Amino acid sequence: MTDYLKGLNEAQYEAVTTLQGPLMVLAGAGSGKTRVLTMRIAHLITNLVDPFHILALTFTNKAAKEMKERIAKVVGESEARSLWMGTFHSVFARILRSEAHYLGFPSNFTIYDSQDSLNVIKKVIKELNIDSDLYKPKKVQARISSYKNNLITVKAYFNNPELIEADERTNMKHIGLIYQKYVEACYKNGAMDFDDLLLKTNELLTRFPEVLAKYQDRFRYILVDEYQDTNHSQYLIVKALASKFENICVVGDDAQSIYSFRGANIYNILNFKKDYPDAKTVSLEQNYRSTQNIVNAANVVISKNVQQFKKNVFSDNEEGEKIKVYRALSDADEANFVAGNIWELHHSQQRKFSDFSILYRTNSQTRAFEDALRKKNIPYRVYGGLSFYQRKEVKDLIGYLRLLVNENDSEALFRVINYPARGIGETTQNKLIVFADSQNISVSQVLDNLGFYAPQLGLNNGVLTKLSDFWSMIKAFQVLLKTENVYNIAMEVAKRSGLIKFLKDDQTPEGISRVENVQELLNSMQGFIEEQQQLEDGNPSLSNFLENIALSADTQKDKEDDGTDKVSLMTIHLSKGLEFPIVHLVGLEENLFPSFMSSSTREELEEERRLFYVALTRAEKQVYFTYAVSRFQWGKITDAEPSRFLSEVDTQFIEFINPAIESRFVNHSGLKSNIFDDAPSEPRFFKKQDPKKKLSRAENPEPQSLPKNLKPISTAKIINPSGQSSEDIEVGDKVRHDRFGIGEVTFLDGTDPKNIKAKVVFQHEGEKNLILKFAKLTKI
DNA sequence: AACTCCGTAGTTTTT
DNA sequence: CTACGGAGTT
Numbered sequence: 001m002t003d004y005l006k007g008l009n010e011a012q013y014e015a016v017t018t019l020q021g022p023l024m025v026l027a028g029a030g031s032g033k034t035r036v037l038t039m040r041i042a043h044l045i046t047n048l049v050d051p052f053h054i055l056a057l058t059f060t061n062k063a064a065k066e067m068k069e070r071i072a073k074v075v076g077e078s079e080a081r082s083l084w085m086g087t088f089h090s091v092f093a094r095i096l097r098s099e100a101h102y103l104g105f106p107s108n109f110t111i112y113d114s115q116d117s118l119n120v121i122k123k124v125i126k127e128l129n130i131d132s133d134l135y136k137p138k139k140v141q142a143r144i145s146s147y148k149n150n151l152i153t154v155k156a157y158f159n160n161p162e163l164i165e166a167d168e169r170t171n172m173k174h175i176g177l178i179y180q181k182y183v184e185a186c187y188k189n190g191a192m193d194f195d196d197l198l199l200k201t202n203e204l205l206t207r208f209p210e211v212l213a214k215y216q217d218r219f220r221y222i223l224v225d226e227y228q229d230t231n232h233s234q235y236l237i238v239k240a241l242a243s244k245f246e247n248i249c250v251v252g253d254d255a256q257s258i259y260s261f262r263g264a265n266i267y268n269i270l271n272f273k274k275d276y277p278d279a280k281t282v283s284l285e286q287n288y289r290s291t292q293n294i295v296n297a298a299n300v301v302i303s304k305n306v307q308q309f310k311k312n313v314f315s316d317n318e319e320g321e322k323i324k325v326y327r328a329l330s331d332a333d334e335a336n337f338v339a340g341n342i343w344e345l346h347h348s349q350q351r352k353f354s355d356f357s358i359l360y361r362t363n364s365q366t367r368a369f370e371d372a373l374r375k376k377n378i379p380y381r382v383y384g385g386l387s388f389y390q391r392k393e394v395k396d397l398i399g400y401l402r403l404l405v406n407e408n409d410s411e412a413l414f415r416v417i418n419y420p421a422r423g424i425g426e427t428t429q430n431k432l433i434v435f436a437d438s439q440n441i442s443v444s445q446v447l448d449n450l451g452f453y454a455p456q457l458g459l460n461n462g463v464l465t466k467l468s469d470f471w472s473m474i475k476a477f478q479v480l481l482k483t484e485n486v487y488n489i490a491m492e493v494a495k496r497s498g499l500i501k502f503l504k505d506d507q508t509p510e511g512i513s514r515v516e517n518v519q520e521l522l523n524s525m526q527g528f529i530e531e532q533q534q535l536e537d538g539n540p541s542l543s544n545f546l547e548n549i550a551l552s553a554d555t556q557k558d559k560e561d562d563g564t565d566k567v568s569l570m571t572i573h574l575s576k577g578l579e580f581p582i583v584h585l586v587g588l589e590e591n592l593f594p595s596f597m598s599s600s601t602r603e604e605l606e607e608e609r610r611l612f613y614v615a616l617t618r619a620e621k622q623v624y625f626t627y628a629v630s631r632f633q634w635g636k637i638t639d640a641e642p643s644r645f646l647s648e649v650d651t652q653f654i655e656f657i658n659p660a661i662e663s664r665f666v667n668h669s670g671l672k673s674n675i676f677d678d679a680p681s682e683p684r685f686f687k688k689q690d691p692k693k694k695l696s697r698a699e700n701p702e703p704q705s706l707p708k709n710l711k712p713i714s715t716a717k718i719i720n721p722s723g724q725s726s727e728d729i730e731v732g733d734k735v736r737h738d739r740f741g742i743g744e745v746t747f748l749d750g751t752d753p754k755n756i757k758a759k760v761v762f763q764h765e766g767e768k769n770l771i772l773k774f775a776k777l778t779k780i
Numbered sequence: 781a782a783c784t785c786c787g788t789a790g791t792t793t794t795t
Numbered sequence: 796c797t798a799c800g801g802a803g804t805t
Binding site: 060087089197262384421424425426550593598 | 781791
């Protein structure tokens with residue numbers, strides 16, 4: 001029965017079998033952390049701890065799911081089921097639902113994702129007549145988020161002169177007001193954002209001792225994975241819950257803390273001993289994953305950080321090959337090299353495609369690699385990126401569903417009230433909002449009693465009918481909630497709301513793909529129903545479905561996770577906890593990695609360095625570093641210099657690959673390919689600007705349009721942008737457009753000289769419909 | 781009210 | 796390059 005204890009090393013064994021009291025496990029990369037966590041839970045259960053009393057908090061849903069499966073293999077399906085394991089957000093969302101009444105929230109509260117919350121913030125800023133150029137919504141959102149993560153409520157904010165002063169000093173004196181209005185709006189909408197799920201849990205546990213007691217008693221054994229990435233809010237929750245039994249085990253690696261941008265506080269792990277003076281510490285230092293060369297290279301880099309525990313991570317594996325560095329001429333060259341390399345190793349070493357990963361700093365780097373892999377017919381899968389559930393058409397349908405579950409969610413209401421268009425425009429919507437505010441009721445209450453309020457709304461009968469039709473439709477959908485399953489409800493909504501028909505009317509490729517996405521969403525509901533049926537505590541309700549998608553970032557997983565052999569592409573952040581035989585770490589350039597947003601302070605830079613460490617330690621056998629000397633970025637080609645991290649990896653671990661000769665011809669920049677001519681230490685300002693690099697990326701760059709002030713006015717008449725064109729453009733004319741380049745006019749429409757529309761087929765851009773008055777076409 | 785085009789600003793990582 | 800908001804048209 002205790003077979004699972006065999007094969008553990010001494011430190012692992014201690015971590016698994018120390019069941020009582022506080023325990024900190026410092027788990028170096030690849031040291032078998034997941035295994036220890038899994039075995040520890042299994043060991044608890046075999047030692048007759050009721051799984052009901054165990055809470056395991058992970059950082060991602062994926063980690064939770066994986067671990068649960070592994071535990072089930074050891075202790076059996078039925079024992080594993082009643083275990084509570086999940087992310088902080090999902091576990092506490094569930095608790096908040098059952099205790100919502102304490103906080104004055106409905107139990108069916110909506111969970112706002114970042115986009116939703118940003119929308120609300122934008123509206124608040126607009127409503128307050130605050131200049132959104134000075135108060136960038138994203139910035140405001142980040143600041144509010146950091147307040148919430150540090151438990152600074154609106155009230156606490158206004159009671160703290162220091163905070164107010166600090167905001168005044170940075171010319172953001174209205175932040176407090178926006179924060180207040182934002183919180184009010186969420187409350188009215190019956191909605192919580194991600195940070196609220198933690199903040200409100202704290203509120204619940206501090207304000208209501210009986211609730212705290214209840215959960216303390218339930219969660220007698222608490223395990224927290226990735227403890228180095230917990231924020232203050234999460235830290236306090238754990239501390240409160242564990243304070244009765246103090247059977248708390250935290251697992252983490254300070255060298256892998258990479259989420260401080262989201263409030264993660266590395267001091268939570270650094271100070272664990274202060275919180276629990278009796279705590280036992282176990283260090284897992286043997287890396288079983290990677291070759292010695294990789295582990296040693298990673299150690300050298302991370303040792304540059306000031307802030308860290310001393311650790312001695314080592315590997316007994318083979319020494320392994322050196323890290324290979326490829327210097328690319330452009331981002332396309334880089335991608336081609338990587339794809340070519342994968343192809344080559346796939347054949348020469350019979351590597352599976354799934355042995356490879358491509359890791360990058362930013363999601364926008366994916367495209368080049370997708371192109372290159374597709375060209376070579378290499379199967380791949382992109383993880384992360386824009387979530388399936390964030391696509392507009394998907395969010396629209398979800399908007400309806402949200403509204404059914406929580407009709408106070410005005411975000412959802414106004415998203416769908418006129419989509420597809422049903423004649424309820426902005427003016428009408430504004431009247432509804434203003435009126436509801438003046439009466440201090442919600443818009444849904446106005447719509448519930450439309451007849452009663454109609455005289456005061458100042459809307460004509462036509463609009464009133466449309467409103468009442470819309471609302472009856474919603475009410476009819478709500479009736480379905482009682483009898484139908486998620487799939488049937490959504491299907492009915494998609495049909496009866498006119499959404500499907502509206503999307504199907506668009507026969508462009510994009511339109512067709514939108515229909516497919518909606519179909520995909522419906523399919524995922526079928527999957528959800530089946531999945532929930534298999535769970536002991538399954539809950540196939542619509543509101544549970546919505547919660548699941550709000551809290552899960554893993555995209556279209558069900559569809560694509562078909563076990564086929566694919567190369568993995570993802571950001572380094574997403575790769576944490578994973579491993580691959582061969583890793584390509586790409587885009588190793590200053591201002592990209594480390595990101596230009598994070599190069600200003602030592603702390604930021606150290607986090608980037610930890611990120612680099614994480615990337616490097618994903619690899620088992622072989623690592624390739626690549627960087628490009630020029631990169632197509634923001635529509636322009638920009639110069640880049642190698643990342644400082646490259647020079648931090650001691651040269652003894654590295655081997656440079658000469659760029660393939662033909663890549664010099666592929667690239668038009670004509671740069672020399674000596675790897676030493678841009679040593680990392682070379683200051684930026686010594687770089688010479690190569691004028692040729694300003695060329696467009698197109699393979700056949702169209703003739704460079706002349707600077708505006710040099711247009712040859714003798715041969716072509718410029719249409720005056722403000723209207724009166726005195727020279728006629730005719731069908732068949734060749735024209736030049738500032739943005740679209742050169743094209744031919746194929747069709748003209750309209751008699752009013754101020755309002756002539758032209759169809760123009762451009763060489764590169766295809767057919768466009770333009771209004772002459774605005775298009776600034778030049779006849780050539 | 782709905783649609784279209786233009787211009788500009790913003791570009792990190794994710795529950 | 797893209798996403799969004801504004802401004803103008805139909």
